[in-house]
Amino acid sequence: MQIGEATRRAGLTVKTVRYYANIGMVTPQQDIVTGYRIYGEDDIAKLQFVGKARRFDFSVEECRELLGLYEDRNRPSREVKALTIKKIEEIDTRLAELQSLKDELSGLAASCDGDHRPDCPILNALSGR
Amino acid sequence: MQIGEATRRAGLTVKTVRYYANIGMVTPQQDIVTGYRIYGEDDIAKLQFVGKARRFDFSVEECRELLGLYEDRNRPSREVKALTIKKIEEIDTRLAELQSLKDELSGLAASCDGDHRPDCPILNALSGR
DNA sequence: ATAATGCTTCCCCCAAGGGGAAGGTAAAGA
């Protein structure tokens, strides 16, 4: 099928699918006459796979790695699990950072009257006073 | 003072401080003969202010806005508080997304043996089976 | 015949700087 239907079935944009072809992640066949990309069922499966992995916050490079493992029918599940745990740890780190930021900003917002007067504890805090 | 000391006092890199000058956020004077940027105490205060705001996850454009409010001695604190609350909401949204991702990935990781065998529930989930 | 899609490549754009080259400047040491 052509790229349009492939994107519909994979739930991705044309730009995205073409990008994956360009970086060699999901490489369809190509019509020699028209130059059109031709996607098969296996390509669709890969696109859907990558789409889901991206939604799980895996980077494109990590997706490439996962795809390699996905295609290797003999790889130990250990490797996949290790990648997943690493990703969970990254998410944990980011969660803690964001929570800390939120706490600080919430404290500042609570201390600011937020009215017409110019005095503002938020700006005071940012300016180090 | 020159840019080197300014960066030391503001806790930023030279690249960053030059970038802020280029985009017109913190614009030092400039020595006409040497072309060197010359930073004064007020510039240092602004750099420190922006540095802190960036650490609070405000974008550069938001920092520019905050800086404008910071410099306007008559602005109502309402405006600053509104920006802060918007930022807190953004952080909340991202927190929820990350938590959801983490829960799903944790479930997958728990269901995967992670041994030498090739069977892997994580890949199965990603491939939609 | 022509208009409407659909496809291609090509190039620039985003945030927020980082890395490094090539070259001017200033102060300290030999």
Add this chain to the structure above:
DNA sequence: TCTTTACCTTCCCCTTGGGGGAAGCATTAT
């Protein structure tokens, strides 16, 4: 006085993951 060293400048390419849009074929519908 000469040279090294440390700072400074501008300029250009690189990053992530594509988005926007132009210019130019192909196919299909009217």
